[in-house]
Amino acid sequence: MPKIVDHEKRKEMIAEATWQVILKQGMKGATVRNIAKEAQLSLGALRHYFSTQEELYMFAMNLVKERVLKRIEKIVASDLPPKEKFISFLEQLLPMDEESRADMEVWLHFTNYFLGNEELLDDGIREGIENALCFLDCHQLLKDNIDIEIETERLYALVDGLALHRIMDKNRPTNEMMHQVLTKHVETLFK
Amino acid sequence: MPKIVDHEKRKEMIAEATWQVILKQGMKGATVRNIAKEAQLSLGALRHYFSTQEELYMFAMNLVKERVLKRIEKIVASDLPPKEKFISFLEQLLPMDEESRADMEVWLHFTNYFLGNEELLDDGIREGIENALCFLDCHQLLKDNIDIEIETERLYALVDGLALHRIMDKNRPTNEMMHQVLTKHVETLFK
Numbered sequence: 001m002p003k004i005v006d007h008e009k010r011k012e013m014i015a016e017a018t019w020q021v022i023l024k025q026g027m028k029g030a031t032v033r034n035i036a037k038e039a040q041l042s043l044g045a046l047r048h049y050f051s052t053q054e055e056l057y058m059f060a061m062n063l064v065k066e067r068v069l070k071r072i073e074k075i076v077a078s079d080l081p082p083k084e085k086f087i088s089f090l091e092q093l094l095p096m097d098e099e100s101r102a103d104m105e106v107w108l109h110f111t112n113y114f115l116g117n118e119e120l121l122d123d124g125i126r127e128g129i130e131n132a133l134c135f136l137d138c139h140q141l142l143k144d145n146i147d148i149e150i151e152t153e154r155l156y157a158l159v160d161g162l163a164l165h166r167i168m169d170k171n172r173p174t175n176e177m178m179h180q181v182l183t184k185h186v187e188t189l190f191k
Numbered sequence: 192m193p194k195i196v197d198h199e200k201r202k203e204m205i206a207e208a209t210w211q212v213i214l215k216q217g218m219k220g221a222t223v224r225n226i227a228k229e230a231q232l233s234l235g236a237l238r239h240y241f242s243t244q245e246e247l248y249m250f251a252m253n254l255v256k257e258r259v260l261k262r263i264e265k266i267v268a269s270d271l272p273p274k275e276k277f278i279s280f281l282e283q284l285l286p287m288d289e290e291s292r293a294d295m296e297v298w299l300h301f302t303n304y305f306l307g308n309e310e311l312l313d314d315g316i317r318e319g320i321e322n323a324l325c326f327l328d329c330h331q332l333l334k335d336n337i338d339i340e341i342e343t344e345r346l347y348a349l350v351d352g353l354a355l356h357r358i359m360d361k362n363r364p365t366n367e368m369m370h371q372v373l374t375k376h377v378e379t380l381f382k
Contacts, residue, residue: 026303028218108303111359112299112300115299118360150368150371150372153368153369154372154376156356157348157352158345158352160355161347161348161349161352161355162352164348164352165348165351170309173348180341181344184341184345185345
């Protein structure tokens with residue numbers, strides 16, 4: 001079914017054009033017109049793929065999520081020891097290279113745009129961290145009497161706070177500092 | 192010098208109108224025209240106080256900082272024991288009531304708007320946390336061999352991550368959960 005593949009590919013290409021426009025001009029520049037121009041499509045052609053701006057935005061947001069998820073799957077499938085794997089998983093949620101920085105900057109713009117729409121803004125990170133902590137706890141790798149609910153909120157806030165700070169100031173915290181902070185934190189959780 | 196007082200008061204009133212417009216319509220609605228309307232001033236009168244939109248934005252941002260600082264000063268001057276005072280100081284940086292929620296929501300909009308302008312976005316919170324940790328460490332209240340630099344980044348990220356999450360979803364983390372997370376974190380730092 002080559003036509004369907006093309007259709008999906010074209011949609012992804014439009015989503016990537018959307019990210020580019022957002023990175024260059026912020027949400028206020030991310031009009032259907034500007035996105036069509038960036039994607040080198042006519043307005044009519046773009047409307048063929050996405051009938052509304054909201055629909056396009058949601059598709060573009062989802063694609064950011066999928067990219068992050070793919071990076072995480074690679075780490076989960078690796079044969080790192082549990083503590084290192086956990087730290088490495090958390091590092092996938094931080095803007096440590098150009099690709100992930102762009103992802104997270106776009107995400108922050110979307111967050112601002114969709115403020116108040118809790119369901120749409122759920123990036124699945126809290127759940128991912130909670131699942132990981134539960135898994136480690138089940139395997140008796142974490143300290144006794146750990147409160148998974150509190151530790152999930154704490155680690156989730158820590159990770160997003162680091163990401164936010166690095167997006168606000170591209171020089172700090174450095175990758176090395178973010179790694180040290182995560183390592184320190186994870187060490188206080190592990191036995 | 193009643194004239195100067197009036198001038199400053201009027202500027203503050205305009206800054207407050209700016210917040211209101213941002214809260215209602217986001218940065219894209221925060222035009223000089225809309226702000227003048229909200230402040231019930233003519234465009235000419237508004238221009239008398241702020242010649243450019245940037246100048247107005249910066250004044251409004253600064254006023255948010257000052258409001259937070261005033262809340263912190265009250266806590267510092269209180270006679271709470273050190274650990275409770277420290278937790279209470281950190282809680283001033285979280286959107287736990289309507290006033291602080293509005294402050295932080297406005298701040299997040301400004302952050303997005305001024306992304307890339309590191310100096311402008313420095314809210315002084317990192318420095319405040321670092322100073323507090325140094326003070327506590329000097330008074331031998333923190334665990335031995337604590338790394339102030341790492342702990343500053345860690346706590347700064349934790350606080351801003353909690354604030355970001357609560358602004359993204361006004362139902363969670365709850366005040367009670369944020370209090371528990373901070374208490375847990377601070378307890379791991381204290382002797």
